[in-house]
């Protein structure tokens with residue numbers, strides 16, 4: 001029977017619902033929990049390591065020296081380098097979005113910025129030779145956590161600009177009180193550490209040379225238990241793996257629980273890089289990222305041919321599962337495969353909080369996990385059982401263009417210097 005078990009999935013979800021930042025011992029612990037479940041199914045998971053950049057904050061302070069004196073709590077902006085141990089004393093001003101005008105007299109100064117630092121903005125700041133920056137994050141009307149943001153290795157070519165992050169309401173105070181001189185201290189230890197993918201294959205008994213890849217990332221962002229994003233996807237694909245251990249597939253199913261997705265799809269990029277030669281056999285990717293919301297809606301993002309989109313439309317009607325379907329790129333582990341012209345389907349249930357401390361199991365339910373799990377299972381089973389592969393291994397031109405744009409922006413290769421990210 002084509003059925004997943006929402007309650008079983010939910011209980012595994014509770015086991016892995018703790019902060020699992022890429023490259024940390026907690027992420028590794030989650031990888032081991034998933035691998036243990038797979039071993040319990042008589043499968044042989046492989047834990048495949050890859051390197052990522054990580055940082056350990058040592059100290060971060062922002063002191064206003066003029067026209068008043070006050071010290072503010074700040075967080076280190078990850079991987080942006082360090083100031084001298086005594087800090088960096090400099091003029092201070094509010095550069096909003098770090099646009100050309102705001103940065104025109106910024107050389108040697110510490111600037112306050114709106115929100116995070118996109119790659120283009122970082123490049124402009126480097127070109128303006130600013131000495132340091134403070135980005136504000138969170139909500140001005142409710143104090144929660146100071147975000148813990150970091151730049152990605154793609155930024156490194158523009159050099160290090162020590163940065164910190166401050167509460168929105170305190171940023172407003174800095175602007176309102178016209179802080180003009182500050183001492184910014186940012187100290188952090190940056191190094192390469194290992195993250196890991198958990199890979200597990202169920203070999204096809206009739207067409208083993210045709211491989212279908214099933215992905216879900218299992219890492220989380222800071223402060224978050226990552227239940228919704230994406231413990232839920234991780235346990236849904238575990239249900240799929242369970243089904244096919246009892247019902248041997250015709251084609252080869254390769255499950256990948258990806259590490260360090262939140263740090264820039266590191267796990268899936270590492271996999272694709274390492275398996276460059278055998279990607280030809282890979283026909284299709286099914287990715288589940290964000291699921292289980294009690295209140296929400298199902299979405300499918302098809303990075304593939306029209307026929308695939310129509311197939312999901314028909315399935316949604318036939319199963320009575322409401323599903324908003326779009327051909328597009330989804331910022332998740334299907335992207336590195338799409339870059340290699342491998343089509344994919346992304347299953348999502350949006351609605352519950354993500355990327356903050358409210359991403360918790362309380363807002364998810366076994367029933368909603370089961371609904372999307374059953375949908376994924378029926379779809380995967382159709383793909384697997386088909387006499388001839390259900391659709392062509394192709395991505396339409398329109399979607400390819402969107403993908404190229406996405407990748408360019410991610411890598412900072414976009415030559416359009418006017419627009420911000």
Ligand SMILES: [Zn+2]
Nearest residue numbers: 229230289290
């Ligand atoms: Zn995610």
